Every structure is written in C-alpha cells, then in structure tokens.
Amino acid sequence: MADSEKKVALVTGASRGIGRACAIELAQAGYDIAVTYAGNDEAANKTIDEIKAIGVNAKAYKFDVSKQEACAKAAEQILADFGRLDVLVNNAGITRDGLFMRMNAENWEAVINTNLNSAFYMTSPVIKTMVKQRSGCIINMSSIVGRMGNAGQANYSAAKAGLIGFTKSLAKELGSRSIRVNAIAPGFIQTDMTKGLETEKIAEHIPLKRLGTPEDIAKTVKFLAEEGTYITGQIIGVDGGLVV
Ligand code: NAP
Helix, strand or coil, rough: CCHHHHCEECCCCCCHHHHHHHHHHHHCCCEEEEEECCCCCCHHHHHHHHHHHHHCCCEEEECCCCCHHHHHHHHHHHHHCCCCCCEEEEEECCCCCHHHHHHCHHHHHHHHHHHHHHHHHHHHHHHHHHHHHHHHHEEEEECCCHHHHCCCHHHHHHHHHHHHHHHHHHHHHHHCCCCCEEEECCCCCCCCCCCCCCHHHHCCCCCCCCCCCCHHHHHHHHHHHHCCCCCCCCCCEEEECCCC
C-alpha cells in the first residue's frame, strides 16, 4: 500500500489505559496513529515508541479535550500532518465521583466537558474530511453507567449517556455518506481509572468473573473499524456480561 493510501486513526487519551491499547491495536492493523493526551509526556512518548516499533507512523499531540479551541487547533494540525482520517476514537475521559448532594458545579462541568463536550469538539473539525472521503468510522467511549446509572457518578453517567444519544443521532445523519458511528460501553476495565477499587469483590458480580483489560476494548475498536462494515448507531457492551 502506498503511503498516501495509508489509513489514519486518531485516538484521544491514548497515552495510557484503554486509549493506548486501542492505538496499539489499530497500529497492528496498519493504521498510522495520532495519539492525543493531556499532560503525561512520559506515557505518551512510550506509546509513540511502541507504535513506531510496529512499523507505522505515529505522532503525539498534547492538549485539553475539554477546550473547544484547543481541539479545533489540534484537529487541524493532525489533518495537515496525516492528510486524511479514517477512524476517530473519542476516548479521553475522567471521573470526579461524589454523591450528588455534595457535587459542585466544578466537578459536574469538568466531567461533562471532558467526557461529552470533547466528542463534539473533536468530531466537528474532522467531519468534513470524512464526508469528503465518503468514508469514516467514529467510536465514542461510553460506559455501562451511561446505560444503567450509578450512585456517586451522576456527572459521569450523564456524560456517558449523552454520548449514547450523540452516537445514535450522528449515525442517522452520516449513514448516507458511509460514515459509521458507534459507541462502546465498557464495564470495569483494569486501568488507572479503576485503581483502588476492590477488584476481587467486583469480579464476583461479573458473569465472566474478571475485570476487563484495555485489550478487550481495543479488540472491539479494531473490529468496529475493520470488520463491522454494516454496523452503525450501536452501543456495544464490553463488560463481561454485567449488562444484559
Ligand atoms: P485512564 O487510564 O485514566 O486514561 C485517561 C486518558 O485520557 C489518558 O490518556 C489521559 O491523558 C487522557 N485525558 C484525561 N483527561 C484529558 C483531557 N482533559 N484532555 C486530553 N486528554 C485527557 O482512563 P481509561 O480507564 O483508559 O478510560 C478511557 C475511557 O474509557 C474514558 O472515557 C473512560 O470514561 C472510559 N471507560 C473506562 C472504564 C474503566 O473501567 N477504566 C469503564 C468504562 C468507560 P494523560 O495520560 O496525559 O493524563
């Protein structure tokens, strides 16, 4: 395949955890990768080195996905650097958990901006490119709690439920341009985000009796990007059977 025909994937929050695994899995499938992250230079550089060792091109972009202007600027740079975009994984996210009675506006807004508004901020500046290509695959990282809610996570559940509505609506708008839009709803996945949770106790309640790995999610991302050519508007649960 000539370099100009190479497929390109942009994964937000790819320095660590799920995003990192997605970036590596897509690199193994032959994609050049734009890795974005917030501040952890060491982790981002490690991911980039690992991707380059696979034999594809990779570049890291440090910016805050909760800021519209920063996203627009980075997206413009990424399109200029790579020349096209085939897969966008809106993955970056944070939690600021707390009971609703004590939840302040700062923690509400941080979570909505970083998990939900970021998907709008990143998708808007790249959608014209996908429309022109008449192809594209967008994957939004939702969560089981976006489907079922969770005490102590009103902000996070609202953001992740918002991503589900966003996914279904975009799928309907963009289907005629051969752009597919899906969401993944992970259960408990072993990353920095779930560090400190009582994993053994949690595993007892999961039908598959274990927490998920970032690679479990990454394999689903690759499937949606490469194999799921007639799948759009879907919320794919990757949760060991927690939500059935
Ligand atoms: P993680 O290990 O904490 O990694 C978060 C990633 O997002 C890092 O690359 C981080 O960059 C980046 N990030 C955070 N805030 C950002 C910001 N404001 N701007 C730009 N990048 C930012 O998280 P994870 O567990 O892999 O989660 C990834 C996604 O899956 C999130 O959307 C999360 O809500 C979702 N999810 C996770 C689980 C789970 O059990 N882990 C379950 C359901 C859904 P730095 O390294 O620079 O900080």
